[in-house]
Amino acid sequence: MRTRLAALASLSAAALMFAIACGGKKPPVAPEPPVTETLSDAGDGDSVDAAPRALFERLGGKDGIAQVVDAFIKNVQADSRVSRPFAKVKGEHMKRFHDMLVDQLCELTGGPCTYQGKDMKSAHKGMRVTNKQFDAVVEDLQAAMSELKVPDQEQTELVNQLSQMREDIVGDKRK
């Protein structure tokens, strides 16, 4: 009995000491659980404020576009489906075509260029361009981008932009 009383007394003393040591304060409140993102908030882990890069930049800027156009022109000249209309485009004329196309693609993809060539209807007037030729030119451009390892996503974005010109470029809509 004496031992029990002694044990109780020392427990109460320990409790008293603890209360004094803690200054009688309440135990700390557990930290709030982390805020859970909803699916609609969830990003891909990249900085939330980062603006998406323009297609122009993802294509390697004006230099990258110029390389694509160089490869594209070689492909077109070697492509029997479309080489004929391009056969007359040589020398200075070819240089102008090259530079016009670079400026056009630069502006179209969000780059700091101003295309100053003809509108697509006037540029292809009287050529009787067919849908098949239009498709062939787009294929030659895609092949040029693949040669230069332009990723599929960027290829698709550029081709989608160019397909909006089909209406103005194709003069013979039956083929």
Ligand code: HEM
């Ligand atoms: C998305 C498709 C095409 C684009 C973006 C495009 C773009 C252009 C541009 C920017 C020019 C230069 C215009 C100027 O000199 O002011 C041009 C000229 C020309 N294009 Fe296209 N073109 C396309 C499709 C085609 C197709 C399908 C053909 C024929 C098969 C073609 C044949 C030509 C030719 C021969 C010229 C030179 C015309 C000349 O200077 O007399 N193009 N094109």
